[in-house]
Amino acid sequence: MNWTHDPVVVCPTCHGDLLPQDAHLHCVVCDHDWSVRGRTPLLFQAKRVGRRDRVMRRMYDVLSPVHDPITEHVLPHLQGDAPDAVLRRRMVEALDLDSLTVGDDGVAHILEVGVGGGALIPYIAEALPAGVPVCYWGLDLSSGMLRKCRARLPIDGVNVRLVQADAAALPFAENSMARVIHVGALGTFADPEHALFEMSRVARPGSRVVVVDEELDTARSNRLRHRIAFKLLTFNQSTPQAPIELLPYNAENVHSANLSRFFYLLSFDAPRGHA
Ligand SMILES: C[S@@+](CC[C@H](N)C(=O)[O-])C[C@H]1O[C@@H](n2cnc3c(N)ncnc32)[C@H](O)[C@@H]1O
Secondary structure, X not given: XXXXXXXXEEOOOOOOEEEEEOOEEEEOOOOOEEEEEOOEEEOOOHHHOOHXXXXXXXXXXXXXXXXXXXXXXXXXXXXXXOOHHHHHHHHHXXXXXXXXXXXXXXXXEEEEEOOOOOOOHHHHHHHOOOOOOEEEEEEEOOHHHHHHHHHHOOEOOEEEEEEEOOOOOOOEOOOOEOEEEEEOOHHHOOOHHHHHHHHHHHEOOOOEEEEEEEOOOXXXXXXXXXXXXXXXXXXXXXXXOOOHHHOOOOOEEEEEEEOOOOEEEEEEEOOOOOO
């Protein structure tokens, strides 16, 4: 098996420790065997994935060859806003990586939920403080998107590990992540409130969680073409907007603002006492 054990990664069902055994990761608590494909563990059970998430997984598998070029080259024109690189740097800035510190294991773990083709990772790499060992966990439910991300690796300056799993059942230990970021899918999740709870659960107390997803900036004058493009982009969401009301009740330093014409950026610090 092409997988090195890391105690940060746990069983997504019962949060028990996972031990490499033959071609599997074996959960010492519930006895489930999780398979590993190449270097990527498959830490989800298809039958437990919400119906909406299953549909989105198939959609992203199909979209994976064109997703990143569309985001980089087409979306900025549709939005009539800053280039993708500028928006990505703003997302990274919100993570406050200058204050990144290592955990008990001597590593600062950063999680991207819905890593997709990994377009954000080079921007993270350029902002990491020198001398802090970092492990960047890229989690996604779509194997097609993860293949695209794998093809991007290695990326100078950052150690990236990929995991196929569901945002609703993160296979990471409580309080293990120094930062968590999610870009672009929360509004389509079957249970966005639970996904936010999961991001908060795995984040170290007081550490920053950043969520970026669709919301039309109504303070700007939006032409018909902007409103049509936004409608098409969010065709499967009833109310595309920052879900402040879904955050864990004890989230700290909650801040929400428009990142661009089509996107909000919501940040909060994980509760210092988990519920
Ligand atoms: C719009 S893409 C953004 C990708 C990447 N974050 C970026 O900024 O380019 C959203 C990603 O979320 C993933 N995703 C959707 N639903 C998911 C779920 N329930 N669990 C994990 N990932 C999911 C999709 O497969 C897709 O790769």
